[in-house]
Structures are given as C-alpha cells and as structure tokens.
Amino acid sequence: MGASTPGGGKSANYELNLVPFIDLFSSLICFLLMTAAWQGLEVVNTGAPPKSVDMQEDTEPPPPPPSKPKVMLTVTLYTDRIDVGEDNDVTSFRHLNAANPDYQKLIATLADWKKKYPERHDLVLATENRAPYKHLIQLMDIFKEGEFPEVGITLN
C-alpha cells in the first residue's frame, strides 16, 4: 500500500505488514474453535418458557376469572386422522397418507381459530399411543407457525 507521487523519485511499493493479521487470526481461530457448537441440534419446547423456582414462587395476584368461559381448543393426533375441537364441536381430518400426512386442513383450522380467538396462544394436544413421534414434532411445528406456541400435551 502506498501513494504514488507523479514524478517523484521515491518508490511507492510498500508492503503491508501481515504479521499482526496472522497473530489476530490465530487468536481468533483458537477462541472460535473452543466455542464452536458442533452438534447443530436444536429443541422444540412443549409449552410456556421455563421458569426458575424463584420465579414460580413469586406471589403475583392471580388474574381475574374471565367473564365468559374459555373455549377449549384441542387437537388429537391418531395414526390415521387428526381431530380438531372447539369444546365439544369436533371435526375429523383424515390423513391422505399416514407416512406423509397432509396438514393443510389443520393449518386452515388454526388460521380460523386465530381469527376467532386472536388473544389465544394455547391449545391442548392429545395423542394416540401408537402414533409416531415425528408426527408430534410436525404438529408442534405447525402450531408454532399458526401462532399457538403454548401447547399442552396430555399424557393419558
């Protein structure tokens, strides 16, 4: 690097000192190698964000009871179908293919629920014991995309 002066007699051919760069890069590479996360795994959380015990013990006054009863939004996963329900009003969607289920109707239902109950972020997910784990994860993904991140999974 250097400035050339027209007609000047001095040479403008300077060399950049690369030794500090190498020192810096070496230190940076050592630090990043030590802190790199190699696993690349992530998690799907089942419901509300975790609370520490101290936070749970904070005694805040309980929220007032809602003026009208809360509608229970439920999704039930079976091996061959999905039932969605608002209280006792249950609709069944068949999987087109159990190995690769079609969730378009469920996505549409969640969008309807979001329009009807914009303040709601929770629903209850019940599952048949024989259903595969990957379908549960796919449903969790769909719920989070449909802005229902607080999913309660029934263990019965």
Add this chain to the structure above:
Amino acid sequence: MADSGSKVEKIKKPGYHIRPKYDLHGLRRRRTDNSKGHISAELPLTAMIDLFSSLVIFLLMNFSATGDAFFMSRPGIVLPSAGKTISMESAPLISYQNGAFFLDALKPEGGQIRLEDRSDNLQNIVAALKSLQDEIKRKAPKEFNGQLNVQADENTQLLYIKRAMGAGTSAGWTSINFVVTPKGQ
C-alpha cells in the same frame, strides 16, 4: 599463541564449530555476504491469510456464546426435524432406544449421571431426577429451571415419549424439550 622461537603464528579467527557433514559454503556466503547474488527468501502469506479468513467466517457461523450443550447422541437414533426450533441448552437428557430409557445428566458438583431403566414407570429415572433437583436447589436454587431434554427416534411410538415426559414432570422437571435436527440440515 606465540612461540618463543623465530616463528610467530597469527591468531586465527574461529569459524563454524558445528558443521554438517556437507557444509554449504557457497550458500552461506551468498546469504551473508553483500554480494550481487544475495538471497532474500520471503514466505508468501497471502494464501495463508485467505485460508484464515475463510476459517474465521466458518467458525463465526458456528459460534455459540453458551458453548456446546450437554448431549449424548446414541447410534441408530434418527432425530425428527423441525423448522420452528430454539437452541438447545444443557439439561438432563432422557433417551429412548430399543425398549430402554436412558438418563444422562451432569451433576452440579461435577461428574455425570448415566442410568438405564427398563421399568414401565421409570422409577429409577424419577428417583435420580428428584435427587438431582434437590442437589441443584441445595447448591444454587436459582439455577434450577426444570428443563429436560428428550431424544428418541422419529418413528418411536408416542407411548414411550409420554412415559419419558411423565417421568420428568412427576420428578418436577416440567419444561420438556424435544431434541430435533433443524430443517435444512
């Protein structure tokens, strides 16, 4: 050294004492003398800087401020993939494989819990989780957040996942995380 006789020897300048078997006189002279054929060897550093830059960018993309989370992978388990995920944090890990449940966790005092349980109600795992919770609360109550990671093969029946979740919640670990691979990896 002077001789008392007629002959006086000059003091000789000492040369190289450690010599290789084949001393390269010519090369040494060219490197040290101010003659025309002076050798000035320089290491080309540009390629090294390029390599370092690429490496730094790659490692920055993999950077995790919290470091690697505690995780014990099990051969043969294909984790399900999900799009809406959060980064995994260190927490006790319940794994299910081939009809057995495994608990892996780090103790607050150091050391590791490794446990296998084939019972239906996972009584050993529940007991270990309760004891771990007590240990954490005794040492640092604020550090206990009730997080539990669960891993299983994507085709595992949900019955076993629910058993693992039930064991966790009954032991007081109520924030269950399913370990997944992010979509696109």
